[in-house]
Amino acid sequence: MFDALVVGAGPAGLAIAAALCDEGLNVAGLAPVPPPVEWVNTYGIWCDELEPMNLTHLLSHRWQNSVMYAAQRKVALGRDYGLFDNGKLQNYFLERCDRGKMVWHQGTAAAVEHFAHHSSVTTAEGTALSARVVIDASGHNPALLDRPKSEAIAYQAAYGIVGKFSSPPIDPQQFVLMDYRADHLSPEERRAPPTFLYAMDLGNDVFFVEETSLSNSPAVTFEVLQQRLEQRLAFRGVQVKEVQHVEYCLFPMNLPLPSLDQAVMGFGGAASMVHPASGYMVGALLRRAPGVAKTIARAVENPNASPESIATSAWQTLWTSDEMRKRALYLFGLENLMRFEEQTLQAFFASFFRLPRSQWSAFLANTFSTPEMLQTMMNLFGYTTNEVRWNLVRSAWNERALLWNVLVG
Structure with a gap:
């Protein structure tokens, strides 16, 4: 019998499996196709999130020239951004699993009995x-976790291409976090859910350009995103000359938390770890896996511990009362963003990135405490326009249940 069985072999599964192996546990993995497998999606991260962990060697690209566009303004972000080399990231996890002599099994989890x-x-x-x-x-x-049902799931959706173009779609050696400029759209199209360009220069005349819907319910379709990307490029006189890869991205931003009293532990998307403000998760996986693994290792030292007691201790480490309060604040912010019209949304982001870099960076990384988050949100209220302020005040009443969750945890 194993100490721990990890179901899944994506970034979340490998992150927690590697951390459990680091703790000396006897770990097994279960996946339809055991690793190594190709991860086709791109995973980006701010470099200063990796530097404390000494993991910047896992990047394939790094940009110093990072910018965003909103409300007729170009904002230099002054923060290095990186793109993971998926092979290096996967090998980083697998090498730790191999040192722990982890055993992988091929199959699909269908049921669990305790x-x-x-x-x-x-x-x-x-x-x-x-x-x-x-x-x-x-x-x-998730295959085995219980989660409350929700009818109002919002999705981040993106359609992107890696390829060569008739002229550079962005400035050379540049990373564009968000380009909300919408002058290529008709007035009617601008009344639809807003989308933005996420783009990077990959070198050797190769660029990655992706039209992204930050969050919407229902999801913006891939067809709409592809059409908008083509319109954006054509408006700038840019033609696609060679397509090397097409990326389709769709995932939920506001899934309810799983039941935290169940005897199966969750990690990654299964445990609702997607950042509701940005959609990012890999940084959180890297930061949070060691602490969860240590808790599990301590719990299994007791030979009489039940699966429920082990899982409960791990859930309490992953979703502390402060983490749940912060999540309620992020979900409140997400509901605001989805209600904003395009012009209001652009004003919001232009204000957000006027905050001190230490504040907006920690907000996006989810490394603040609840009081620090509240202070940042109050600062944003002072920086932004009257239109955004009014919408925030109105939402505070409409979404008072989420704000109540901040108080009760």
Whole structure:
């Protein structure tokens, strides 16, 4: 029997598996296709999130010239941004798993049964695997976790291409976090949910350009995103000459938290770890996995500990009362952003990136405490326009249930 069984082999599954192996636990993994496998999506991160962990060597690209555009303004962000080399990131996790002699099993988790001192997962193929605790890291539609239902799921959606163009779609050696300029759209199109360009110069005349909907319910379709990207490029006189890769990205931003009293632990998208303000998660996986793994390692030292007690201690480490309060604040902000019309949204972001860099960077990384987050939000209220202020005040009443969750945790 294993100490821990990790379901899933994406970034979340490998992050928690590697951290558990670092703790000396006997770990097994379960995935339809065990690693190594190709991760096709691009994963970006601010470099100063990696520097304290000495992990900048996992990047394939790094940009010093990072900018955003909103409300007829170009804002130099003054912060280095990086793109993960997916192979290096995966190998970083797998090498730690290999040192821990982790065993991978091929299959799809179908059911879990809990006993006094272990749990047993049965696969769709009929295999049974037993472990002291099961960690579901199988993504936003988890295989084994229970989660409350919600009818109002908002999705981040993006359509992007890597390729060569008739002329540079952005400035050379530049990274564009957000370009909300919408002069290529008709007045009617500008009344639809806003989208922005996320783009980077990959060198050798290759660029990545992606039209992105930050969050919307229902999701903005890939067809609309592709059309808007083509309109944006054509308006600037840029033609696509060669397509090397097409990226489709769709994931939920505001999934309810899983039930935190269940005997299966979750990690990554399965545990609602997507940042509601940005959609980012890999930085959080890297920061949070070691602490969760240490908690699990301490819990399994007790031979009489039940799967529920082990999972409960891990849930309490991942979702502390302060983390849940912060999440309620982020969800309040997300609801605001989805209600803003395009002009208001642009004014909001132009104000947000006028905040001191230490504030907006910590806000986006989710490294603030609740009081620090509240102070940043009050500062933003002072920086922004009257139109944005009025919309925030109105939302504070409409979304008072979320704000109540900040108080009660």
